[in-house]
Amino acid sequence: MSTTPRPIPFGIMLQGPGSHMHAWKHPSNVPDASVNLGYYIDIARTAEDNGIAFGFVADGLYINEKSIPHFLNRFEPISLLSALATATKKIGLAGTLSTSYSDPFTVARQFASLDLLSGGRAGWNVVTSPLEGSGRNYGRPHPEHALRYQIADEYLEVVQGLWDSWDDDAFVRDRDSGTFFAPEKFRRLDHKGRFFQVEGPLNIQRSPQGQPVIFQAGSSDDGIALAGKYADAVFTHAPSLEETRTFTQKVKNSAIAHGRSAGDVKIFPGIGPIVGRTEEDAEAKYQAIAALAGLDDALAYLGRFFDHHDFSQYDPDAPLPELGDIGANSFRSTTDRIKQDAREQGLSLRQVALQAVSPRPNFIGTPEHVADELIRWFDAGASDGFILGFAAQREGLDDFVTLVLPLLEARGYHRSALEGQTLRDHLGLPRKASRYSTDAEPARKAG
Amino acid sequence: MSTTPRPIPFGIMLQGPGSHMHAWKHPSNVPDASVNLGYYIDIARTAEDNGIAFGFVADGLYINEKSIPHFLNRFEPISLLSALATATKKIGLAGTLSTSYSDPFTVARQFASLDLLSGGRAGWNVVTSPLEGSGRNYGRPHPEHALRYQIADEYLEVVQGLWDSWDDDAFVRDRDSGTFFAPEKFRRLDHKGRFFQVEGPLNIQRSPQGQPVIFQAGSSDDGIALAGKYADAVFTHAPSLEETRTFTQKVKNSAIAHGRSAGDVKIFPGIGPIVGRTEEDAEAKYQAIAALAGLDDALAYLGRFFDHHDFSQYDPDAPLPELGDIGANSFRSTTDRIKQDAREQGLSLRQVALQAVSPRPNFIGTPEHVADELIRWFDAGASDGFILGFAAQREGLDDFVTLVLPLLEARGYHRSALEGQTLRDHLGLPRKASRYSTDAEPARKAG
Structure with a gap:
């Protein structure tokens, strides 16, 4: 593992008041944070201005009286991310959408559209919907775990195929000759599979990053296999450095088994640092959260x-x-x-x-301690970055950007300005070449 | 029919370069208008700054080599409208989504989310998808016309039911007592119908306008029946004043037959005025468009x-x-x-x-002539407003706001500032009360 300093990419959860079930009661937050667009814009801009690479919107398709309060009432991801696209300039915009309760043609369009209108900043977190009740909102039985992942596999094959419907230079728009597109750069998909039949093409061009970034968040064996085959980035747990490193290796091995390389998939454990100027400060902040x-x-x-x-x-x-x-x-x-x-x-x-x-986070303490720990995990190859999911969003983010990021920057592990333009740039991933591109690296055969 | 001057509400099509098949070649437009967010923002702001009530994004789910050029490559409506929500302040944001190729739980969420994040400016143009090929992008047979409208009817019943999942004052968010919502103001839908089974509730609160505005755009008998039952506004053709007035009366009679009143549904014919400082100017502009x-x-x-x-x-x-x-x-x-x-x-x-x-528009000529004609149609009860679908968007809109709107304003038929805040305000429609509200007007029983 290299120990030469290099910037650690960070993402941030955009989940209203924070990850704690009662984060809405935390005094640093507005109580209606999950449906307050101004609040989301403020958080996204704070993140962007401090060099955080992307925002990440989680989602769910079923609630009942016992759900986490801010899950009862929250924005839907495509609309929220698109609204944030015009309120920000460079930060990546990733969100969750389920392959178990949607149509690939629609989802391919919505993420492609977000990607294009944001200038290449979209990411799709592919989930299969864990909650049994989701089926009751969609009038069909909730597929069992293995079947959900079989559906997701074919679904991704279709969506990535649709995203390559038009070659990069297909739209010539030459007014003199009246030629809008080059017919030979138009690719019908004609997918006929076990779960999906999709003719195509998609009615939108490729974006500056080629295709939206694929995130995957399932940590089961099925999830790891899906990630190895398709994912550009994986959102996972962070139980300990060793366990996270083991998981990271598993996913990278899965990518290699699918003919990709270890660097093609970036691992982002979710962490919720609590930082105080002293250890006692940090502990008091944690206790205030636990008391919620x-x-x-x-x-x-x-x-x-x-x-x-x-x-x-x-x-x-x-x-x-x-x-x-x-x-x-x-x-x-x-x-x-x-x-x-x-x-x-x-x-x-x-x-x-x-x-x-109210889990005690594994990154808690003084700014120096938290910075040390982040560097230790990163240099040990536990992950390729982190997704920040603060228990109390506003306080957590403000403390982190004020107290921790400057320390990381001073040590060469952070840059406070996003240098690239697309989400792939921010993650250190190359632009995604079309499967039809002749000057691309040999494309992985999907399916 | 009243002839006391009152403002005519206008909407504007947001369809890239304009309604003409080769509008992309028109010199007033950027050729990539259909996928150029900056262009959409400019158009929407021009409209908003001149008192136009709403933007309207059409859509389609199938293309092939023969499609209209800018339909081959365009933004998807939910993402585009959400992006425009943060780039504008007051203008309404309406868009097309098909009931034949989507799930009511998802669509209810996306429009509710757009409505909430835009401060009550969302409208949904309900279509059943005319294009046969759509089915081949969704892996199922395209339902025939009558069946599509039966599906749409039940679909709207479900969506409007989901939009009332939470009473207006359900979310109390009282930190002292720890009460996030009032349990008795939480309404599960439990819909079990012919086409849909949807438990609910929806995971988002009602917006400042209660529910998104329902547009309907089908002009067949099935479309008129659906509009009479559910629509707040209807987008239609404008073949002539008399035919448009006859259609308007049909829709209003259909509303009355469904226990609503004539004023509950507003009729918006689509028109594409071509305005020149002289008649010859206007004719030359039309010929330039026809030559495309x-x-x-x-x-x-x-x-x-x-x-x-x-x-x-x-x-x-x-x-x-x-x-x-x-x-x-x-x-x-x-x-x-x-x-x-x-x-x-x-x-x-x-x-x-x-x-x-290249249809010759029925509103063409000098600013005075076009203003006269608009007033004549409006005062004759042919419609409740108009949707502007310029053949060449940039030129058409600029001419209309510069030359025609000031004349209408001088005569009391326009206000250059939007006074209300929600789309319902702009259309002269009251806030939509929840079906569970006790101080509402007697609610129409859906279904």
Whole structure:
């Protein structure tokens, strides 16, 4: 692993008030942050002005009374990202959209359109929808885990095919000859597969970055295989440096197994640093966040990962109960981790729930300590960057850009100005060549 | 009909270079207008600064080599309108989305999100997709005309139901008590119909205008019935004052038959005024536009309304051939009108095709003449306003705002500043009350 300083790319979650279930109560946030466009613009501009490479909008397709408050009422990703495109200049704009409940022609268009209107800044976080209830909003049964990933695989093949409908120089727009496009640079897809039949072409040209960046966020084996085949970037957990590095290696090996190289897929663990001028400051900030949720909240929050299982029926001070397969079709890698931690550390239900709702971040302390840790992870090859998901967004971001980024910059691990123009530039990825391009590197055969 | 002056609401098509098939060649436009965000922003701001009530983005889900050039390569409506939301302040933002190739949960979210982030400026133009080829991009058979309208009817019932998922005051966000929402103001839809099963609720609150404005653009009997039941505004043709007035009365009668009042649905014929300082100026501008398309272009353009039928196989100077049912499942009202005009006026194929591709607008001439005509139509009750679809966008809009709007304003038929804040304000429509609101006017029962 290289230890020559080089900038660490950061993304930032754009999820209203922050990642904590009750972040809306945190005094640094406006309470309606999840539906306040001005707030999103402020956050995106703060990030952009400080050299953060991209914003990342998560999403979900099902809510009920027990959902995380700011999930009940939030902007839809395509519309939010497009609105931010005209309010910002350089920051990348990535968002979640599910392959289980959408049509590839529509999704290919929406991300291509966002990509083109933002000047090449779009990223699509491909998810398969963990929540069972999503099917009830779309009038069809929720596909089981393996089937969802089979659908996603063919879906990506179709979307990337549609994105290459027109060669880069297809639109000549020559007024003298009346030639709008070159017919031989128009590519019909004619996809006929197990799940999708899509004729094409897409009615939009390629963007300055060729194709939108593909993010992938599933950490199961199926998710890793999908990432290895298609993803430009992976959003994952950050349980520890060692585990994250192991995961990173797995994904890169999966990419290599699909004929790509290790550098073709960038790994971004999500972290929520809490920074104070002193250790005590940081601890006090963490305690203020943890105080936002009591035991009832914590049990409901835990239930969310287990198909809204009702944990209030158990003795909170007994060990985490046996849960069998509950949740295995939803957030599988998260529920496996929770059960494993509880078993290994002998945790009570109360401890499991409170740790789930207000996790102590693995980056907490003084600016120097947090900067040291980030550099240690990065230099150790644990990841290619980080996605910042602050428990309390406004305070977390302001502390991070004020206290940590200048230290990283002084040590050669950050640049406060985004130098490139596209999201691929910011991530150190080359422009995506069309599969029909003759001067491209040998293209991976999709499918 | 009242002849007291009152402002005429105008909308403007946002369709790249204009409505003419070869508008991209017009010297007033940038050739890449359909994918040039800066161009759209300039047009939208010109419109907004001159008191035009809304922009309107048309759409289509199928292209081939014979499509209108700027349809081959254009932004997708949700992303474009959302990008314009942050680049403008008051202008309404309406766009087309098809009920035949989308999911109501997704579409309800996207328009609700656009509506909320724009401060209550969204409108949805409900179409059922005329083009047969759309089905081949979505892997399913294109439903026939009547079935498409049955689907659209239930679809709108679902979407409007989802938009009322949360009462206006549902989100209390009281930090002291920890109450984010009032549980009794949360409404699950539980729709179980012939085409759709949707549980709900939607994960977004109502906007300042209650619900996005519903536009409807089909002029067939099925379209008129759908408009009478659901539409706040109708986009239609403007063949002549009398025919437009007859159509307007039909839609208003349909609204009354559905328990609504005539004023609940506003009729907007699409017109493409050509204005010159003199009659000769205006004629020269029209001839310059007509010269953009030759006979081959015209025959291909005509074919577009008839399932891309190949008209080049016929003698152009013979009468329009018998076409039977070709095109009846697509642009039915347009094809009926073309065939009727050809029959009644004894037109050759050449004349039909040239008139189709470069129609002489029914508002052409000096500023005084065009202003007179607009006032005459408006005062005669032919419509409630107009949607401006200039053949050549940049020239057409600049002429209209410079030469015609000041005359209308001097006569009390225009205000150059938008006074309201929401699209409903601009159209003279009240805020849409929730179906659950107790202080609402008696709500029409949907379905």
